Amino acid sequence: MACHILRSDRFQGAPLLKSIFLSYRIADSAFAVTEISKQMAARISRTHVFRDDDSIELGALYADRIRAALEDCETLVAIIGPHWLEAADGHGNRRIDNDRDWVRFEIRTAYERGVPVIPVLLDDTPLPSPGQLPVDIRALAQSQFWNIRHRTLDTDISGLIDRLAPDSRPHAGDSDASTKGIHPTQINRADKGSNVITNNGRDQDVRIGNARRGRL
Incomplete structure (x- = not known):
């Protein structure tokens, strides 16, 4: 069972969100992020869910598209796996300590805009403590979070979407929603x-x- 710590009173009964931005480290959350994106697209629509691999067109400038999506999003979901915090660059320095780290930039931008940031913790990864985070994203340590575990992946993702978009229904043509029941x-x-x-x-x-x- 997921540890349903996230409270979502501000979302209950609200219309579908305009845009959800998925922030993650590739090497840290590969097992989950693709499935999260797919299920969100099926329930909310692909045009309302931004994941770089799914949403950036061939030939588009990566940095420009990321910034534009961050300006447009109404919720940022920060997917945090066991190596998210300690992921290092080629010199052995923590990526999160570099103010040009994309993950840090995405979370910082959301906070600067007043956008809710929801930590999603994979397989019992602990929420980082304030002292483990740079000052500009330290609020993440006080955020209410959601757990997703590999053994209950579908149920946990579905529960997250229920909280973010309680009125959502599968959209024909998005992801593989049309294959349900087969x-x-x-x-x-x-x-x-x-x-x-x-x-x-x-x-x-x-x-x-x-x-x-x-x-x-």
Whole structure:
């Protein structure tokens, strides 16, 4: 179960957000950020969710698009994994201590604009303490956060979206929302004469031991 610390009274009953900006470190959150972006796009619409890999057009100037998205967003979601804080540059210095670090710049810009910053902590990563953060983003340490864990990934992401956009519904054509309810073929095995029971009403590849016995 996710640790649902985030309070969202200001969002309850509100219209869909104009834009959500996803801030993350590539090497720190690869398992989660793609899925977060995909599910948000399905519920809120891709045009309302900014993730650099999904949202920056070929040939566009990266820095200009990041700045424009930060000026447009109404919420910044800071995805924090186990190496987010201590990620180092080629000289062994913490990236977060460099005022030109993109992650620091994104969070600082949001605070300067008065935009809510929501820390999303991956797999029990602790929220950084004030003394671990540069002064210009130290408010992050006092922010109410949301947990996302690998073993409950879909449920945790869905819960986050429910808080941010409680009236949202899947949008046809965004992500793979249109494939919901389609069950993939499953491979089930039964040993020593035990029974195999179908559980999704679709074709299943059934094996007893190592021998294939046909499809149900």
